[in-house]
Every structure is written in structure tokens, then in C-alpha cells.
Amino acid sequence: MSSPVFLALDLPRLDAAKDLATLVKGHVGGLKLGLEFFCAHGHHGVHELAQLGLPIFLDLKLHDIPNTVAGAIQAINVLQPAIVTVHASGGRAMMEDAKAAATGKTKIIAVTMLTSLDDTDLARTGVAGSAHDQVMRLAELAQTAGIDGIVCSGQEVGHIHRQWKTGLLVVPGLRLPSGAQGDQKRTVTPRQARDAGASVLVIGRPISRAADPLAAARAIEATL
Numbered sequence: 001m002s003s004p005v006f007l008a009l010d011l012p013r014l015d016a017a018k019d020l021a022t023l024v025k026g027h028v029g030g031l032k033l034g035l036e037f038f039c040a041h042g043h044h045g046v047h048e049l050a051q052l053g054l055p056i057f058l059d060l061k062l063h064d065i066p067n068t069v070a071g072a073i074q075a076i077n078v079l080q081p082a083i084v085t086v087h088a089s090g091g092r093a094m095m096e097d098a099k100a101a102a103t104g105k106t107k108i109i110a111v112t113m114l115t116s117l118d119d120t121d122l123a124r125t126g127v128a129g130s131a132h133d134q135v136m137r138l139a140e141l142a143q144t145a146g147i148d149g150i151v152c153s154g155q156e157v158g159h160i161h162r163q164w165k166t167g168l169l170v171v172p173g174l175r176l177p178s179g180a181q182g183d184q185k186r187t188v189t190p191r192q193a194r195d196a197g198a199s200v201l202v203i204g205r206p207i208s209r210a211a212d213p214l215a216a217a218r219a220i221e222a223t224l
């Protein structure tokens with residue numbers, strides 16, 4: 001079975017991203033290309049990384065009116081990514097239209113509440129209640145919209161897994177106990193997320209910023 005780990009390539013340089021992916025490709029199951037990568041390297045960059053033969057997760061976190069998001073999905077269909085993200089807070093119609101616009105095997109998943117936010121941050125955006133409740137509300141909305149899954153933290157994934165068995169449950173914000181938190185607030189270890197039912201584990205800096213990225217990827221793999 002292939003690894004549930006998708007390596008987040010949040011690196012500004014294409015050659016550095018390719019080198020890192022080539023180095024650790026035997027220890028991860030896919031590559032996640034996000035806003036930093038796509039804004040810098042666009043379709044060309046995706047083609048380059050796709051040559052390594054791993055599934056591509058295009059993390060664009062689209063959030064706009066339904067017509068615009070559907071148009072963006074149509075524009076990237078040619079890349080045939082395995083996964084594309086939209087924001088669940090864009091609403092049900094937006095998620096429905098994103099799903100309808102995707103072709104082939106591309107799965108559309110919705111980011112619920114970013115793992116860099118906690119209850120206090122949520123209150124500052126004007127939303128009452130806990131992060132947990134907000135994630136549950138948005139996960140239910142995503143499920144109702146008929147999309148393929150959601151992104152949430154490892155603190156909520158167990159609860160969602162019990163309610164949405166077939167959903168693709170993507171968990172970022174993963175840290176080993178000894179690792180730096182950085183800007184992430186709702187964190188768990190990769191093993192905790194997997195045990196709670198995560199389908200995909202997104203891991204970036206614990207590998208990309210490690211002194212020895214290959215050793216870090218192997219060490220994370222050994223915990224799973």
C-alpha cells in the first residue's frame with residue numbers, strides 16, 4: 001500500500017522542489033503543490049513535478065463565486081491533478097459547481113478551518129463557538145454538496161471519520177513531539193492523525209526544513 005503522506009512542496013525554486021521530491025519520493029505517496037509553488041511556476045511547474053510519477057495534489061484553496069471557481073477548475077483540468085482544494089466557507093453552490101467542473105479522476109475537497117487558527121482566531125473573524133463546531137458545520141456542508149472530502153486538523157478528523165466513512169479526509173498541521181510548531185496551532189502527530197482516520201497526511205516543513213530531509217521522511221514513515 002502506498003504511503004498516506006503527501007509532501008508539501010512550499011518552496012520558491014522549481015529546481016529545489018524537484019530535488020527534494022526526487023530525494024524522498026520512495027517514502028511519500030504523493031506531492032502537494034500549493035499557492036507558493038503554483039503562483040511561481042504555474043502549469044509548467046506542475047508538469048515538471050508530475051514527471052516523478054507520484055499523484056499530484058493541487059492545493060489552490062479556491063474561494064470565489066461559483067462561476068469563477070468552476071472556471072478555475074476547468075482551467076486546471078488539463079493537468080489532471082488527483083486532488084484540488086476549495087474553501088468550504090465559499091458555500092454549497094460553489095462546492096457543487098467545483099465538483100461538476102472537475103473531470104477525470106480529480107477529487108474536489110474543501111478546507112474547513114485552517115490548522116493555523118484556534119478558537120481565539122475564529123472569534124476574531126466574527127464566528128461564535130469552537131473550532132471543533134466550526135469544522136463540523138463546514139464538513140457537513142461539504143458532504144451535503146456532494147464533494148469528495150475535506151481538509152481538517154487531526155483534532156477533528158476522528159469525529160468526522162465516524163460520520164463520513166467514504167470521505168477523503170486530508171490532515172495537515174502534523175508535527176512530531178520534538179518538532180517546531182511554526183505557524184500551526186491545531187496540531188497532532190502523523191500517527192495520531194492516521195489512527196483517527198485520516199486518508200491523507202500533508203507534511204511540509206518537518207521534512208523540507210529538516211537538516212536531513214531523507215532521514216526525516218524515513219523517520220516519519222517509521223512512525224506510521
Ligand SMILES: O=C(O)c1cc(=O)[nH]c(=O)n1[C@@H]1O[C@H](COP(=O)(O)O)[C@@H](O)[C@H]1O
Pocket residue numbers: 008009010034059061085111113114115116151152172173174182184202203204205206
Ligand atoms: O489545504 C492544506 O493543505 C492546508 C490546510 C490547512 O488547514 N493547513 C495547512 O497547513 N495546509 C497546508 O498544509 C501544508 C502544511 O505544511 P507544514 O506546516 O510545513 O507541514 C502547507 O502547504 C499548507 O498550505
